[in-house]
Amino acid sequence: MKNNVQLITYVDRIAHSDLKGLKQVLNTELHDLFGGVHLLPFYYPIDGSDAGFDPIDHSKVDARLGDWNDVKAIGEQYDIMADLIVNHMSAESTEFKDVLAKGKQSPYWDLFLTKESVFPNGLSAEDQAKIYRPRPGSCFTTYQLADGTEAEFWTTFTSNQIDINVHTEAGKAHLNNVLMRFHESKVNLIRLDAAGYAIKKPGTSCFMIDESFAFVDELAKKANSLGMTTLAEIHSHYMTQIDIAKRVDMVYDFALPPLLLHSLFSHDSSALSHWLSIAPRNCVTVLDTHDGIGIIDAGPVGNKAGLLTPAEIDNLVNSIHRNSNGESLQATGAAASNVDLYQVNCTYYDALGQNDIDYLIARSVQFFAPGIPQVYYTGLLAEPNAMELLNNTKVGRDINRPYLQVSDIQQSMQKPVVKALCELITLRNTIKAFNGEFSMHNQDNQLELTWSLNDSKATLTVDFATKQARINIVEAQQTTDIVIADLLKKHSA
Structure with missing residues (x-):
């Protein structure tokens, strides 16, 4: 990269x-x-x-x-x-539609996670309370199979995103x-x-x-x-x-x-x-x-x-x-x-x-x-x-x-x-x-971030109290100072 x-x-x-x-x-x-x-x-x-x-x-x-x-x-x-x-695919996928049509006879049945496959003895209230979900509501969605039976599939995100059994x-x-x-x-x-x-x-x-x-x-x-x-x-x-x-x-x-x-x-x-x-x-x-x-x-x-x-x-x-x-x-x-x-x-x-x-x-x-x-x-x-x-x-x-x-x-x-x-x-x-070593110094809400490699050095200094920021660059024995506010003004002219 x-x-x-x-x-x-x-x-x-x-x-x-x-x-x-x-x-x-x-x-x-x-x-x-x-x-x-x-x-x-x-x-x-x-x-x-x-x-x-x-x-x-x-x-x-x-x-x-x-x-x-x-x-x-x-x-x-x-x-x-x-x-x-890695976690899921669409309920509209060919694989999941085949599961809905054929149930456990589908070659893709094991591709998806059901509540039963994770909790074969049933999901206790204690276990359910431990499950972390990034969105409100249940992490399971009930789907009806072609034979009339129902199965609860694991849907971490939305009911249209059926979780995959990666094992x-x-x-x-x-x-x-x-x-x-x-x-x-x-x-x-x-x-x-x-x-x-x-x-x-x-x-x-x-x-x-x-x-x-x-x-x-x-x-x-x-x-x-x-x-x-x-x-x-x-x-x-x-x-x-x-x-x-x-x-x-x-x-x-x-x-x-x-x-x-x-x-x-x-x-x-x-x-x-x-x-x-x-x-x-x-x-x-x-x-x-x-x-x-x-x-x-x-x-x-x-x-x-x-x-x-x-x-x-x-x-x-x-x-x-x-x-x-x-x-x-x-x-x-x-x-x-x-x-x-x-x-x-x-x-x-x-x-x-x-x-x-x-x-x-x-x-x-x-x-x-x-x-x-x-x-x-x-x-x-x-x-x-x-x-x-x-x-x-x-x-x-x-x-x-x-x-x-x-x-x-x-x-x-x-x-x-x-x-x-x-x-x-x-x-x-x-x-x-930026391909070298990083160092940092912070005092009185003035943050200084520095990168160094041989004769190349770049430092950003930000005073968060005053919102003043500048970049100092030393490269090939040439020094350049860039004040962020002046950089904006230059391009506003």
């Missing part, structure tokens, strides 16, 4: 296009900005109940976007990350088939989507248990043997992320986005600097993704203290709602379908009240923090909340999943804040020091 900034995008939403069109945008409007691209689900179909994360056929590219050769063509030029959806031969064959498709199509980075939910065991939370770690480890080794790197996608307590990082190639730094917001809102960088001192180094950093802004990653879980206190979490969430003029409140929790218990749905730009200086400070810290940065397409373009789309679909996360045209990209690329962000991306991609 190149140590360059990477783009996260839906193929069809960034330029209302297909895979060929996306490659064209990467090579023109976004030329020289990104070393790789995370292609959010491009499988058949891209417009299911969960924006492609409920594939009917995980091994097939949606024909409206192209085919595997088009994926391979992008992979010839860029790193490609793709989602291996069976059918489950293993399904995942191996997708891995081989990736390998043949030059996908070299695999995001293990919802991997923490894949293993269910009676008497446990059925989330990130010991057996989950073993499963992720086995899957990572299989991908590694094919020359692919794995990235575990898990929203959980920050100590869980530290644990996971020891067992996989890479993890997300999901604690960074809420901690940066907290620091900018409270003018207090202590929680942020503490996290950066202990955070995994083999990570991918994000501020925004196709999901909401994670809260659980910085907060307390059960009796485990968080990086932020409950009061600080409440203030963080309320500040986002206030900065977005209540728009995030309309897209979060019970206000919208497809809800998550641990996220706030809002663009990162609107979470900061569209404050350009705060936004550029947040991006600067992301680029200087340990890890490889990814920038979501709406974050790149400083897009506001997509309220019209949200009002049309009533799906909370659509607030940050707009459909854009090439003309929208061209227009947004002229915004001063976007021009300044692109300059920061170029710095992150070209300064040699």
Whole structure:
């Protein structure tokens, strides 16, 4: 994985296009900005109940976007990350429809998890209370089979997403088939989507248990043997992320986005600097993704203290709602379908009240923090909340999943804040020091992040009390100072 900034995008939403069109945008409007691209689900179909994360056929590219050769063509030029959806597939899949038609006589019966397969002696109230589910309601959905009998299938996320039994031969064959498709199509980075939910065991939370770690480890080794790197996608307590990082190639730094917001809102960088001192180094950093802004990653879980206190979490969430003029409140929790218990749905730009200086400070810290940065397409373009789309679909996360045209990209690329962000991306991609050693100093809410390699050195200094930030670069005995506020002014002229 190149140590360059990477783009996260839906193929069809960034330029209302297909895979060929996306490659064209990467090579023109976004030329020289990104070393790789995370292609959010491009499988058949891209417009299911969960924006492609409920594939009917995980091994097939949606024909409206192209085919595997088009994926391979992008992979010839860029790193490609793709989602291996390990936990579930669509209830509309051929396999599940066969199960509904033939019941236990179907060759695919063992591909799916039922309540009975995990709890053959019945599910006790005690065991049910232990199960962790990221959304309200039961984790089981009752389906009627063709013979009139009923079966309760495990549905961690929605009733249309039927959980896979990854222990069976059918489950293993399904995942191996997708891995081989990736390998043949030059996908070299695999995001293990919802991997923490894949293993269910009676008497446990059925989330990130010991057996989950073993499963992720086995899957990572299989991908590694094919020359692919794995990235575990898990929203959980920050100590869980530290644990996971020891067992996989890479993890997300999901604690960074809420901690940066907290620091900018409270003018207090202590929680942020503490996290950066202990955070995994083999990570991918994000501020925004196709999901909401994670809260659980910085907060307390059960009796485990968080990086932020409950009061600080409440203030963080309320500040986002206030900065977005209540728009995030309309897209979060019970206000919208497809809800998550641990996220706030809002663009990162609107979470900061569209404050350009705060936004550029947040991006600067992301680029200087340990890890490889990814920038979501709406974050790149400083897009506001997509309220019209949200009002049309009533799906909370659509607030940050707009459909854009090439003309929208061209227009947004002229915004001063976007021009300044692109300059920061170029710095992150070209300064040699980012391949060296990281060090940090924090005093009186002034955070200093430094990278050093031989005669190359880059330092970001942010005073969270005054919102003043500057970058100092020393390379080939040349010194450059960049004041973030002046960078914005330069592009506003």
